[in-house]
Amino acid sequence: MRRIFKSPLLQFFAAVTLAGAATSSFGADSVNDRETRQQQTSENTMQQHPYVGMWVTDDGRVRHELLANGRYDEARGSRESAYRGRYEVTGSHIEYWDDTGFTADGDFVDGNTLHHGGMVLRRR
Numbered sequence: 001m002r003r004i005f006k007s008p009l010l011q012f013f014a015a016v017t018l019a020g021a022a023t024s025s026f027g028a029d030s031v032n033d034r035e036t037r038q039q040q041t042s043e044n045t046m047q048q049h050p051y052v053g054m055w056v057t058d059d060g061r062v063r064h065e066l067l068a069n070g071r072y073d074e075a076r077g078s079r080e081s082a083y084r085g086r087y088e089v090t091g092s093h094i095e096y097w098d099d100t101g102f103t104a105d106g107d108f109v110d111g112n113t114l115h116h117g118g119m120v121l122r123r124r
Helices: 006-049
Strands: 053-057 060-064 071-076 079-090 093-098 103-110 113-116 119-123
Touching: 060 119
Parallel strands: none
Antiparallel strands: 053 060, 053 119, 060 071, 071 079, 079 093, 093 103, 103 113, 113 119
16 A cells, blocks of 8 residues: 655644544534533523513514524514514513624513514514
8 A cells, every 4th residue: 555645744744634623523513512502591591481472563564473492583564574583581671683683672561562673562
């Protein structure tokens, strides 16, 4: 069998590169496992908060569906799923991160009323 790397220096660099690739893969797996655990914890927390469900303006034009998995789907007028993204609730405050990068927030003033972006949404 022919030796591709005859130089000891090239053999060393090849070994370091291969070891680095194996270590990077292991590190990525650890990060992915940690992110999965954090997402599961976040989903469990989201399922427990009292605001999951549909929230609608009085005229029905804007509709936010807060899903138990920490995602939301917003319809505007006849445009279903106009905005989608993730959200987090802390106490009575909600933060939205749209999939396009837009951010927004709001406050639940009671169990059935959400103030968001100058609008009042009510639980349906």
